[in-house]
Amino acid sequence: MKVPESTILGWFQQVSDLLMPLYFRLWELMKEVDYLQCDETILPVVRNDKHKTVKGYLWLVRDPMSGHQYFYWDKGSRSGEVVLKLFNGYQGALQTDGYERYELLEGKKGVILLSCWAHARSYQKLCITGENLPKQLTLKSMKSWKTIKSTKSTTSFKNIEILEMKN
Numbered sequence: 237m238k239v240p241e242s243t244i245l246g247w248f249q250q251v252s253d254l255l256m257p258l259y260f261r262l263w264e265l266m267k268e269v270d271y272l273q274c275d276e277t278i279l280p281v282v283r284n285d286k287h288k289t290v291k292g293y294l295w296l297v298r299d300p301m302s303g304h305q306y307f308y309w310d311k312g313s314r315s316g317e318v319v320l321k322l323f324n325g326y327q328g329a330l331q332t333d334g335y336e337r338y339e340l341l342e343g344k345k346g347v348i349l350l351s352c353w354a355h356a357r358s359y360q361k362l363c364i365t366g367e368n369l370p371k372q373l374t375l376k377s378m379k380s381w382k383t384i385k386s387t388k389s390t391t392s393f394k395n396i397e398i399l400e401m402k403n
Contacts, residue, residue, distance in 0.1 A: 263306050266299050270328035273298045273352070276314055276335065295322060316340045323347070 266272065274297045281292040292312025298305050310318045316337040323330065327346030332338045334351055341347045 262304060266297060266304055266306055267326050269299050269301065271301065271331070272326070272328065273300055273331045275333055275352075279312070281312055297322070
């Protein structure tokens with residue numbers, strides 16, 4: 237039995253519409269936790285009007301304690317407006333890659349910006365050469381890392397030791 241593509245797309249759209257309240261509820265629950273990670277990634281998007289692929293951005297917000305993930309799409313934008321809209325009302329620690337648009341959250345009551353350790357190595361050269369670092373990366377030198385510890389018995393960010401530094 238061959239099912240027309242338009243029928244399958246219609247089914248997909250109907251199921252997506254039914255699941256939309258769950259999607260929004262997931263985001264409500266995630267915004268209640270006190271530690272989230274966020275990164276935006278390139279996603280090729282086919283533009284029918286141009287008949288070619290253009291670069292868009294998909295945002296991933298992750299709760300590392302529960303494993304919940306929330307994907308956010310805003311017309312492929314990577315603008316600061318997306319950051320402000322996405323994290324409107326969030327209070328807690330937000331770990332990112334240092335993309336400058338997250339700096340719009342600096343000074344927001346209850347928001348603490350953290351750098352991503354996976355990206356920290358890429359900033360090592362900047363530390364050595366003295367070039368400007370993202371504001372949220374506060375290490376003076378990557379050589380100053382001593383240890384990174386975490387308490388495994390709790391899921392609260394408040395009980396996690398982020399790092400010990402040796403100057």
